[in-house]
Amino acid sequence: MSPEMIFSNELASGLSASRKSPDIPDTIVDSLSQECEWLRTFVASMPDGDSFEVILDGTSFHYNENGKIQVDKNDISQFLRGAKLNISIIQVFMRALQHELNSNDKASKVGWLCPDTTSDTKIKSSTEEVNAYIFKAMNESVKSRNEFVLAPIFENDHWMLLAISVKNCTIYHFDSICLSLGRKIKMKTIVRHFFTRYKMCGNRVNRKEPLWKYVECAQQKGGLECGFYVMRYMFDLVSCCNDVSDLEKVCTSMSGDPFTDEQIDEIRDKWASYFTEHCV
Numbered sequence: 553m554s555p556e557m558i559f560s561n562e563l564a565s566g567l568s569a570s571r572k573s574p575d576i577p578d579t580i581v582d583s584l585s586q587e588c589e590w591l592r593t594f595v596a597s598m599p600d601g602d603s604f605e606v607i608l609d610g611t612s613f614h615y616n617e618n619g620k621i622q623v624d625k626n627d628i629s630q631f632l633r634g635a636k637l638n639i640s641i642i643q644v645f646m647r648a649l650q651h652e653l654n655s656n657d658k659a660s661k662v663g664w665l666c667p668d669t670t671s672d673t674k675i676k677s678s679t680e681e682v683n684a685y686i687f688k689a690m691n692e693s694v695k696s697r698n699e700f701v702l703a704p705i706f707e708n709d710h711w712m713l714l715a716i717s718v719k720n721c722t723i724y725h726f727d728s729i730c731l732s733l734g735r736k737i738k739m740k741t742i743v744r745h746f747f748t749r750y751k752m753c754g755n756r757v758n759r760k761e762p763l764w765k766y767v768e769c770a771q772q773k774g775g776l777e778c779g780f781y782v783m784r785y786m787f788d789l790v791s792c793c794n795d796v797s798d799l800e801k802v803c804t805s806m807s808g809d810p811f812t813d814e815q816i817d818e819i820r821d822k823w824a825s826y827f828t829e830h831c832v
Contacts, residue, residue: 576633585817587824588632594832595628606831608643612650613666614689621668623831631823637711637779639667641823642704645783648826649790662790663693665703665714672707675738686746694718694755699795704782705739711778713785714739715803717796721747721759724803728772728781740764767803770811783819784811 576592584592603624610618621640631641646664653659668674669685693701703714712735713726723743727735747762772781793799 576629580633584632585821585824587821587828591628591824591828592632594828595625598625600625604831606640606644606647608647608666609650612647612664614664614685614692615666619666623827631820634776634780636709636776637783639671639706642667642706642711642779642782644827644831645786645819645823646702646704648822648830649786651826651830653790658794660696661699661794663689663696663698663701665689665701667704667706670703670705670739670742672738675742679742682742683745686742687749690716690718690746690750699793700789700799702786702789703739704786705737707737707739711782712737713782714743715789715799716743717799718750719758720763720796721757721761722763722765724799725764725766726769726782726785727766728770728778730766730768730771730808734764734766765803767806768808769803769806771808773810777816780816780819781811783823784815787819787822 581589581592601624603622606621606623608615608619608621610616613619621643623640623644627638627640631637643666646667650659650662650664653661665686666689669682675682690701699717701716701718703716705712705714710729712728715724715726716722717724725734744762747757751757769785770781772778789799789802792802
């Protein structure tokens with residue numbers, strides 16, 4: 553199953569050729585790292601509408617076969633400008649993190665859910681397809697002995713992250729714009745459906761009902777950084793957590809202080825470095 557291309561601005565990839573890439577302000581260009589500046593210079597020479605085809609490993613993303621996504625000039629310009637990120641940028645970063653895990657012989661530590669398949673657009677149009685994908689992906693993650701599953705989700709024009717422990721029947725919800733009573737998201741119903749079906753199949757979990765934990769995590773200062781915050785959450789969890797107990801410790805030690813510019817720049821550099829080395 554190759555994932556349908558969906559952009560965070562709700563434009564399908566087939567329409568991206570008509571989008572003109574906006575210029576990057578000089579103030580941002582002057583602050584770019586060497587990795588990001590090389591990427592900017594390279595991409596600036598591309599005609600508007602040209603794109604890179606990136607392969608997503610079917611095993612990691614639980615497709616029936618390898619998937620393909622398109623990353624175009626406008627996507628990269630938005631990324632370098634710090635604009636709201638679309639799904640393909642997040643998918644590339646997930647691939648980069650899995651590559652790092654593979655290099656450190658920790659390939660089975662983390663499982664992934666594809667943010668294209670779990671977007672609210674997909675849930676609204678194909679709920680049964682999403683339910684089937686989640687059940688397949690989570691079961692495969694359990695069989696692979698993944699300690700937890702990371703699911704970046706895009707709902708109502710906002711990026712969030714779920715870290716799911718099947719063994720503990722616990723979902724850790726990272727939201728860079730926390731609401732006092734927690735944000736209502738469609739994926740909550742999807743995840744509950746998975747656990748109900750999982751237990752009906754004779755599998756044991758540690759709780760009668762899934763425990764949903766809203767993590768006190770770094771809060772963004774502006775209105776566009778949510779994608780970068782989700783990438784930073786994923787990076788920190790992959791870097792610091794070897795098992796579910798580590799996940800619990802990291803989540804309880806976080807604070808609501810915004811990420812520093814250096815923390816976000818580190819993520820931007822990691823994405824740019826990986827993309828230029830493996831995707832260009």
